[in-house]
Amino acid sequence: MLLAGVLIKLGSYGLIRYGLGLMPEACEYFAPIIYLLSILGVIYASLTTIRQTDLKRIIAYSSVGHMGIVTIGIFTRNIEGVEGSIYLQIAHGLVSSGLFIIVTMLYERYHTRIVKYYRGVTMTMPLYSLMFLILTMSNIGVPGTSNYIGEIMSLAGAMEQNEVVAVLGAVGMILSASYGLYLYNRVCFGGMSSYMLEAPRDMTRREMYIIAPLCILTLILG
Amino acid sequence: MLISIMYIYTISGTTDYSVLMTYTLTSEVQKVVFIGFVASLAVKIPLYPFHI
Numbered sequence: 001m002l003l004a005g006v007l008i009k010l011g012s013y014g015l016i017r018y019g020l021g022l023m024p025e026a027c028e029y030f031a032p033i034i035y036l037l038s039i040l041g042v043i044y045a046s047l048t049t050i051r052q053t054d055l056k057r058i059i060a061y062s063s064v065g066h067m068g069i070v071t072i073g074i075f076t077r078n079i080e081g082v083e084g085s086i087y088l089q090i091a092h093g094l095v096s097s098g099l100f101i102i103v104t105m106l107y108e109r110y111h112t113r114i115v116k117y118y119r120g121v122t123m124t125m126p127l128y129s130l131m132f133l134i135l136t137m138s139n140i141g142v143p144g145t146s147n148y149i150g151e152i153m154s155l156a157g158a159m160e161q162n163e164v165v166a167v168l169g170a171v172g173m174i175l176s177a178s179y180g181l182y183l184y185n186r187v188c189f190g191g192m193s194s195y196m197l198e199a200p201r202d203m204t205r206r207e208m209y210i211i212a213p214l215c216i217l218t219l220i221l222g
Numbered sequence: 223m224l225i226s227i228m229y230i231y232t233i234s235g236t237t238d239y240s241v242l243m244t245y246t247l248t249s250e251v252q253k254v255v256f257i258g259f260v261a262s263l264a265v266k267i268p269l270y271p272f273h274i
Contacts, residue, residue, distance in 0.1 A: 011266030018259055022230075022242060025249050026256035034260070034269075041270035064268040071267055 004063050005097035009089045012070050016086070020077065031075045035158075035165045038075075042068035042172030049179045055103045055113045058183050062139060063096050065172055066147075072169050073154030081157025088150025091221060095138045095147060098214035102132050105207055106187070109200060115186050119193035124200040129188045131203070131211050138218045140180040141173055146221035226258030 019027050045064035052058045066088065073085025105128065106121070107113055122129045138145035151173060159166040203211070231237050234245050247255065264272045 008267060011263040014259065014263045015267070017239075019256065019263075023247065023252040023256045023259075026252035029249075029253060030256055030260070037264075037270045041268070041273070044270060045268075045273070064273055067267045068269070071269060 001097045001100045004060065004100060005093040008063060008067060009093060012067070012074060012085065012089055015071070015074050016082065020074070020082070024077075027075060027077060031077070031161075034071060034075045035162065038068040038071040039165060039168045039172075041065070041071075042169060043175065046172050046175035046179065050175070050182065053115050055106065055115060055183070055187070056100065058115070058179060059096065059099045059103060062176060062179060063092065065176055066092050066096075066139075068172065069151055069154050069169055072158050072165060073150075076154070076157035076161045078157050078160055080153050080160070084150050084153025084155075084157060086150075087221075088147060088154060091138065091146035091150050091218065094214050094218050094221075095135055095145075098131075098135045098211060098218070099139060101211055101214075102128070102135060105203065110196065115183065117193065117195055118187045119190040119196070121188045121200075123192055125202045127208070128203045131215055132184060132188060134215045134218065136180050136184045138222070140177045144219070144222050146218050148222060223259055223262035226255045229258075230255060 042065050045061055045068065049058055049061040049065065052061060070085045070088050070092070073081040073088065076082070103113070106118065110117065121132075134145075138147050141147040141151045155166045155169050155173075158169060227237060229251075230242070230247070233247070233251065234242060236242060236245075
């Protein structure tokens, strides 16, 4: 949770602070290869995410894809790109750690992280499903959530520099929608799974207090 | 990254960030130092060939 929320942003902080601040010419010189690596990262990581079956792995790999967009945003070296990447980092810190918390709640109840085990969580845990939906939608980047602003600004900055980069980065967003909706659909919808024999309980008040600030902040920032 | 920082230190004589901002590195030095920085920071940001 802390790794996804805070530690990942250390790298992009270093790139903004030292890369853009101390070495602007080198940033311009090496921008194409960083674009290339970021786009490869976005598409490859998203495709890898789709074939994962472990709940935590899906979320962990999805953050690789989103940080690719952040790197593209930083190396556009214009206002929209850098601001958008900073915004996306804040948003991703909230959403990614929120998703990890929510998956851990499911793990605490059933002690497994395999997606195939879960089905029909909506029927027994409505409040949990609502919070999960908000966080999944933010992870995808639906308008109205904070990730959308970061992504659209980063890609707008990239469009100013290089159209191909922006288009290929947007392909990564489509793929992120595919795995996000795949995850939510398999876990929350459908009939009750016969393997889920334990009596499930909805979110407790303590869990609600943990997860509500992340959801509310995500929606307010959007 | 440590080697890059040490290299900056041997050239400029300081590692204070606010002093370094007033100091312009030449283009060649920037490129060498940048590779060192990115090689370490790309592991933290999961960039493609470094993340697995």
